[in-house]
Amino acid sequence: MAADSSKTAGGTLSAENPPSTPADQTEVAILGGGPCGLYAALTLAKAGRKVTLIEKEEVTGGLARGHKRGENFYDLGVHMLHAFDQGVFEAVKEIMGEERIEVPLNAKIKWAGSFYRYPLQFGDMVKGMNPFVLAQCCFGLLAYQSWYKLRPKEPKDAEEALIQLYGKPLYEFFFKEFTTRYWGFPPTQLSATFITTKMPRLSAVDVIKKMLSKIGIKDNSVHAVESALSEETLHYSRNGAEAMPRLLAEEIERLGCRVIRHADVVGVSLDADGKRATAVSYRDTQSGDEHTIACDHVISTIPIKNFLAAFGDQAPEDVRDSAEFLKTKAITIYGLLVKKERAIDALYIYYRDKAFHRVGEPKNAGLLVNPPDHTVLIVETTCEVGDAKWNGEESAREAIFADLEKEGICTPDEIVEVNLLRTPHGYPIFGLGFEPHLEKVNAFVGGIENVQTTGRQGGFCYPNMHKAMRMGANAADHILEATGSDSGEKATH
Numbered sequence: 001m002a003a004d005s006s007k008t009a010g011g012t013l014s015a016e017n018p019p020s021t022p023a024d025q026t027e028v029a030i031l032g033g034g035p036c037g038l039y040a041a042l043t044l045a046k047a048g049r050k051v052t053l054i055e056k057e058e059v060t061g062g063l064a065r066g067h068k069r070g071e072n073f074y075d076l077g078v079h080m081l082h083a084f085d086q087g088v089f090e091a092v093k094e095i096m097g098e099e100r101i102e103v104p105l106n107a108k109i110k111w112a113g114s115f116y117r118y119p120l121q122f123g124d125m126v127k128g129m130n131p132f133v134l135a136q137c138c139f140g141l142l143a144y145q146s147w148y149k150l151r152p153k154e155p156k157d158a159e160e161a162l163i164q165l166y167g168k169p170l171y172e173f174f175f176k177e178f179t180t181r182y183w184g185f186p187p188t189q190l191s192a193t194f195i196t197t198k199m200p201r202l203s204a205v206d207v208i209k210k211m212l213s214k215i216g217i218k219d220n221s222v223h224a225v226e227s228a229l230s231e232e233t234l235h236y237s238r239n240g241a242e243a244m245p246r247l248l249a250e251e252i253e254r255l256g257c258r259v260i261r262h263a264d265v266v267g268v269s270l271d272a273d274g275k276r277a278t279a280v281s282y283r284d285t286q287s288g289d290e291h292t293i294a295c296d297h298v299i300s301t302i303p304i305k306n307f308l309a310a311f312g313d314q315a316p317e318d319v320r321d322s323a324e325f326l327k328t329k330a331i332t333i334y335g336l337l338v339k340k341e342r343a344i345d346a347l348y349i350y351y352r353d354k355a356f357h358r359v360g361e362p363k364n365a366g367l368l369v370n371p372p373d374h375t376v377l378i379v380e381t382t383c384e385v386g387d388a389k390w391n392g393e394e395s396a397r398e399a400i401f402a403d404l405e406k407e408g409i410c411t412p413d414e415i416v417e418v419n420l421l422r423t424p425h426g427y428p429i430f431g432l433g434f435e436p437h438l439e440k441v442n443a444f445v446g447g448i449e450n451v452q453t454t455g456r457q458g459g460f461c462y463p464n465m466h467k468a469m470r471m472g473a474n475a476a477d478h479i480l481e482a483t484g485s486d487s488g489e490k491a492t493h
């Protein structure tokens with residue numbers, strides 16, 4: 001078991017202030033109880049390891065937790081599990097038992113006044129464009145592809161990456177304004193890495209590219225990711241996203257491990273050489289008391305910026321400065337209870353030019369709503385902490401309600417409850433030049449033998465739940481392998 005620390009972390013633990021009782025010791029401290037932390041804890045708990053999971057909020061689940069408001073559950077953006085990772089899926093399926101329900105994917109996008117299957121297909125996109133614009137876009141794609149084939153070039157920002165991928169006319173027509181609206185700043189301030197690792201591939205363009213490749217013009221430039229959404233069955237519960245993290249946490253506790261809620265991680269202590277973490281400190285968000293847990297290993301899934309702050313001056317100043325660069329985009333979800341049986345004909349619909357960018361109706365996926373003749377709408381917006389949308393100010397509500405009415409989804413007087421669900425950590429911002437900052441922070445954490453930072457927040461990346469859980473399993477396996485056993489469960493792809 002870890003010895004007492006000799007350095008102070010965030011000013012909370014020192015040789016004069018050792019862990020108070022033997023109970024304040026654990027083999028592995030897992031910071032953050034979202035899907036990644038929960039799955040890491042589950043993997044270690046199943047292997048018989050002593051784990052303590054430390055979660056800031058009242059309930060586990062992170063971005064994927066259920067929010068009980070009145071008689072109903074609201075997701076922070078409708079959260080459904082994909083079954084792409086068989087290992088993760090089978091484990092979750094067993095734990096969820098009868099609470100799991102299957103939902104056929106039915107996502108749409110409103111484009112040029114009509115609804116289409118999401119992601120947008122080639123034929124549908126063409127329908128939304130006038131022939132002149134379409135010809136311009138095809139010609140632009142051809143011209144830019146040819147140019148970059150002759151003169152390959154690393155794109156300097158997201159704008160250039162998009163132009164390399166799609167050509168300038170299509171970029172101007174389809175991406176520029178929407179990307180700016182979504183992020184609150186233009187694509188010239190986003191890193192090209194965002195396009196290659198996050199942006200779903202527009203299948204329309206693939207078709208044009210296939211046509212071009214047939215006449216010998218191959219695309220060797222930038223590559224966007226495939227969208228996670230295709231034909232598939234998703235997994236959910238009658239309480240929405242709420243059931244999965246609750247049941248995972250219960251299973252972890254049943255296996256003899258601890259889940260501490262209302263616990264805000266504020267310090268990590270290193271040994272005298274700065275090579276190993278010896279303890280983690282957290283503040284009880286209800287009582288304000290601070291506690292310290294000695295540990296042999298740490299898996300952190302909390303935002304990387306906050307994790308770095310927990311090292312205090314044990315981390316060099318330039319590393320702390322770099323961590324400050326790793327910002328996240330806030331989201332505010334307007335969880336509405338609406339006096340209407342049904343509001344939309346899909347699980348969710350994406351919009352490109354409204355005060356919101358997605359509206360979900362989880363009742364269409366089987367969510368139980370109270371009273372039953374009402375429905376719940378999950379209206380997603382990106383925002384800044386403290387702005388009108390974040391604060392739920394009248395101006396923001398009016399804009400959202402007006403667009404809902406314009407879209408024929410509901411009228412303001414059908415909205416009987418407005419619940420604001422918010423997080424400052426919705427999306428990692430791949431700002432221009434973020435890469436060396438992330439590398440520096442990762443190099444510092446990587447230099448501490450028994451510490452790993454992972455998941456969406458800890459890895460500063462964009463996994464879905466199953467991928468975040470796989471990242472948690474990998475972190476757990478790393479410890480199991482290093483200490484002489486493994487979980488026996490490996491990624492299936």
Ligand SMILES: Cc1cc2nc3c(=O)[nH]c(=O)nc-3n(C[C@H](O)[C@H](O)[C@H](O)COP(=O)(O)OP(=O)(O)OC[C@H]3O[C@@H](n4cnc5c(N)ncnc54)[C@H](O)[C@@H]3O)c2cc1C
Nearest residue numbers: 032034035036056062063077079080265455456463464465
């Ligand atoms: C709007 C939206 C919709 C999405 N829909 C889907 C979907 O349908 N399907 C899907 O597969 N994925 C979806 N995702 C992605 C999914 O939310 C993430 O993959 C997943 O939540 C990542 O899990 P994580 O554990 O890595 O991070 P998180 O879920 O962010 O968990 C991090 C945890 O750390 C805790 N924490 C933070 N700071 C501290 C601290 N100081 N001390 C202690 N604890 C702390 C947080 O409270 C949180 O519980 C969606 C994401 C968004 C934003």
